[in-house]
Amino acid sequence: MADWAESRGAQFRQSRDARGFQIEQAKAAPGGALRIEWAPSQRSYIEGNELRMRCELGLHPDLQMMVLARSLMERLEKAVFEAYTDTLKTRVDTDTPEEMRWLVMFAKLKNYPHKLVKERFGAVAINQEVVSAWLENSLSDLLIQASQDLLPEERPFVLMVLRGNVYLRVAMEEPTLTEIQGLVKLLETACREAQRVNARLADGGPWPTTTSVAWQSQPPLGELPGR
Template structure:
């Protein structure tokens, strides 16, 4: 037990030193950086971020379609609760579609249950965007939503431009990436073997662009009746350990 605690302490201390640039960047943005309980991941909380409270986590993947570790982010915007849209890597979309089809044909299920992640359930439930003006974005990403017109509008303008740029290096072809709006928030999830400050900063810019465009779309919504929704857990937060050394 003692040796295990010593090993944990050394891992946490080494990671804290390696992630010092990320720690300093978070603090420069009035955010709080904390190591995960096991010292193998971290959490950044920035309550006063713009356009909304920001939470960033890096650690073990919470999705089967991402192996190893991932970066996940959430920005709280208080969007319309029924504004459900998703943009994802096109290769990942094709893989998830096959997975859903095989799972429910093999077991003779007739409906998608709530244990299935939103990413997979939405592929069955919501219409896909068929018109994307940017050829590069159309080739590399897919989009869908409870309202296809709004989802298509989201994937235009500023967000389309930043995704086209990201596809050249930050999000290479086949790299797992999901961007979603639900429960009033915007979520980003992507594979990341080792966290680096430049990559995190670039992905925050992608998220911020998605948030600005989501707010624009939100302004177009009518209050006439609810849209169909789905519910499940999109985010399982890691609990940081306040006592883990960070210096």
């Protein structure tokens, strides 16, 4: 893993408790700083360890999109519904992570570019047009490919565009270089496609810039240590 990080011009550091590691790359292929971290999960819906990644791209702050494993989406929707219907609560708590709140707040994609993408993944965004555009090219192709081996049906997986960055989180009890390389490729593809959508927004494309109504109390996908 350290050799692979060095080959990318990145720095590899093992955590002090030897329970994880971080890889920092000042400038990754999509053009922004990349951080990869394998460590104990920061989300209740992932047991054990997880891999989380962030690529800083400086995208439009109103560009908010999410793709996640459909099995996870259904589980989180149930949890959010139960939180809403709890007689002691009037709304989802502000410490609930974005990936759960967005399922209630944002539009769900109805027309997927491929049947298999719809079967294995769910998607939401500030509106359906932006997330449809995100998925219309190579990102869908890579998600289909990943669903065959890298992302089995019951593996929790989240891919988000938020606060100008692209985030990926996936359950990973033990890290393997092959899996991490595949997930980095998926993240980099998501970054390039997000940059394409962002450029269309910046050029006054077919979607209005939408002021986010998302609560900002919790960092996206669990803010990575050291940031």
